[in-house]
Amino acid sequence: MQYSLFLRKHAGKFLLLVVALLLVSSYQAHSQQKENSFVIENYYKVKWGYADEFIDLWKTNHYPLLKKALEKGDIISVTAEKPKLHSGEDTRWDFKVTIVFKDIKAAFDPDLTTPYKKQLYPDLDKLAKDEQHRFELLLSHWDIPTEKIVLP
Numbered sequence: 514m515q516y517s518l519f520l521r522k523h524a525g526k527f528l529l530l531v532v533a534l535l536l537v538s539s540y541q542a543h544s545q546q547k548e549n550s551f552v553i554e555n556y557y558k559v560k561w562g563y564a565d566e567f568i569d570l571w572k573t574n575h576y577p578l579l580k581k582a583l584e585k586g587d588i589i590s591v592t593a594e595k596p597k598l599h600s601g602e603d604t605r606w607d608f609k610v611t612i613v614f615k616d617i618k619a620a621f622d623p624d625l626t627t628p629y630k631k632q633l634y635p636d637l638d639k640l641a642k643d644e645q646h647r648f649e650l651l652l653s654h655w656d657i658p659t660e661k662i663v664l665p
């Protein structure tokens with residue numbers, strides 16, 4: 514009886530303590546995850562007039578695989594960008610994808626998304642043809658591992 518009275522009297526404080534502990538734990542896990550993360554920027558230069566088609570193919574065929582790796586936790590985030598204006602041909606890129614991997618091992622795992630292909634794409638022949646076409650639209654592609662610089 515005294516125990517239940519104690520619980521009713523202090524339930525709010527107990528709940529607040531549990532929430533605070535969960536938040537601290539989540540922050541520590543997120544901080545540790547960020548410390549071990551590995552970032553790669555992928556740049557794509559596409560044949561003139563085909564950038565939108567390339568991006569649509571990427572969103573249809575490759576992004577769902579990355580989302581599965583996100584769900585599993587091997588990837589922390591995926592962002593995509595395209596320039597608003599054009600630049601000179603020698604510096605032009607049409608599409609940039611930044612992937613934050615949980616660690617360097619995940620970043621260089623050649624089979625990171627392989628397990629999801631059959632799950633997401635029952636017709637693997639069609640996927641292969643679509644991906645072949647996507648790469649036929651490319652003029653060049655480069656991947657740049659990046660790291661943050663701590664500023665004073």
